[in-house]
Amino acid sequence: MNKNIALIYGDCSSPEIVTQAVRVLDKIAAKHGHTFTYTRAYMGGEAIDKFGDPLPASELEKCKASDSVLLGAIGGPKWEGMPGDKRPEKGLLRLRAGMGLYANNRPAKIWPQLAAASPLKAEIVAKGIDFIVVRELIGGVYFGEHKTYEENGEKVAVDTMPYAEHEIERIGRIGFETAMKRRKKLTCVDKANVLDTSRLWRAVMHRLAAEYPEVEYSEMFVDNCAMQICKNPAQFDVIVTENMFGDILSDEASEITGSIGMVPSSSLGESSCGLYEPIHGSAPDIAGQDVVNPIACILSAAMMLRYSFDMPAEADEIEAAVNAVLDKGLRTADMMAEGCTQVGCTAMGDAILAEL
């Protein structure tokens, strides 16, 4: 197959990981007779530097015209303190919205080789951590109205958190469909004792639950969920939740796996053209040192093959290669542990290529 991939190299240490992911993609393409062509797109800090805009229309168009987008991570101290519209993050939010990517899929899974790195006790980890946070990505308080004004001689800021039924329904459906392909348990996380949006979420979810009688559906308050993720993560299969709660809970979830440098994510909308990126940030402190962990980005590329290009065998091969290098004890600095061999970013890429 021929596929055109938009590459966003990203900021700080991010180009180093995207470079390794591209090497892996090329190797897989050669092996399976695919042709992957790449279109470079600029977003985030790099785009601010080049165009004075974190996502110029031209770059969004490149992404929309591609078969999918691979991103490293954006942002860094250089662009901090810039006005709201000139911040790298704004480019990411506009990319998600511009591509209509409402469904963000963030897996929290223990890699057995790295289980000891979890901050949770071994007995909790042993019960299994393998769940997915399905986060609504282009609604809620991220995309509601934001304003700051003067009133009675002081400043007042207001953020609005809107949700319409169709926005809830489409992400709710992804939640149920994801659960159907897994252990058939779905937990809707909200704050229905306080928020109107949460009560509307529940109403819509109840309607959907009737369509998926095989799925064991339940509801949990977000404060309780933040506790349960630490206390008993094995209880979760799929969590579906709104944008802001998903942001918070998926970060907590990836942390308890002990290997945030390993967690990929996908963002999808109505078409197969998605955005694939690691959960972790752009690690400015280690940029240019060839020590950053490329695996989350490589696994994001594998997710792209699986979910957007319908190439499950190819995705499996990449995941197996990652598994093999971990089995051999190779670790980047962030995952380093006793008895293992520390390697840099390029060397980790080399090792994964060698397995393919």
Next chain:
Amino acid sequence: MNKNIALIYGDCSSPEIVTQAVRVLDKIAAKHGHTFTYTRAYMGGEAIDKFGDPLPASELEKCKASDSVLLGAIGGPKWEGMPGDKRPEKGLLRLRAGMGLYANNRPAKIWPQLAAASPLKAEIVAKGIDFIVVRELIGGVYFGEHKTYEENGEKVAVDTMPYAEHEIERIGRIGFETAMKRRKKLTCVDKANVLDTSRLWRAVMHRLAAEYPEVEYSEMFVDNCAMQICKNPAQFDVIVTENMFGDILSDEASEITGSIGMVPSSSLGESSCGLYEPIHGSAPDIAGQDVVNPIACILSAAMMLRYSFDMPAEADEIEAAVNAVLDKGLRTADMMAEGCTQVGCTAMGDAILAEL
């Protein structure tokens, strides 16, 4: 001293814990020559049953007229599915707002005797967990406008999250003052890369930081904070944050102490009349069995003595008594561990009284 305490017995298993806290208060009063009188006030499920309203004006008045309010916990399956205004939680929210209690103080502290109950690894716990979440309690999305309406043939819900400078300044000041009395580290947690309210928080906090040069002030995004609480809780001394983030993070924080049945809280405003309550819920599943853990409520009473009645010695005595019973290996069911002696709610109260 003479003090009048409004008692809200609360729902489900809550009256059992309030009963034990009152016994402790009476004993302390007798010992130190104080007179505590009690006024019973109704709020939550009990008030719905009695008055059809989770907080009638009469009950709010009783609380405001008191020297402070001691609450167990409210809510339960009986009142679930009731309309928004007829829910127990609504009574609590109206009580907080009606009394002007903007500063919610939620300590996360490891009891050495219970350290093994933390879901975190021993090596993380050993670094120390002793921080306070200072949560803004009567602003933000909890008290903004909530509405649900029809638009283009579907329902749309909108919650609004407003913050005015004076609301941020008064809680920010509590954050700095609390830090000054402790290890002088304050972390402001927000989502300033997305929210206007967060950016206003930061602007106000920067102003305050200049007034407290001794305090090491920093800022953290809420998603990162949810990770850091699991990864390295020892880094925190005082966290100051808005209402919803505080709800989520303080629950996560109490969970990692491994003893949610032990965590008290205070809510204060401009006067010394505060509201004191456990962090935990009303435990409907064990109501009426005399097995619920009364310690969080007893420690809430101790907090009342310390912060509202200026009776630090009396508070110290209660905390020492709790410490002593833990040292003796007495545990309610929720804390039970090998080699300890399981006791019920009343027996735990007896044991604490015996220490006083």
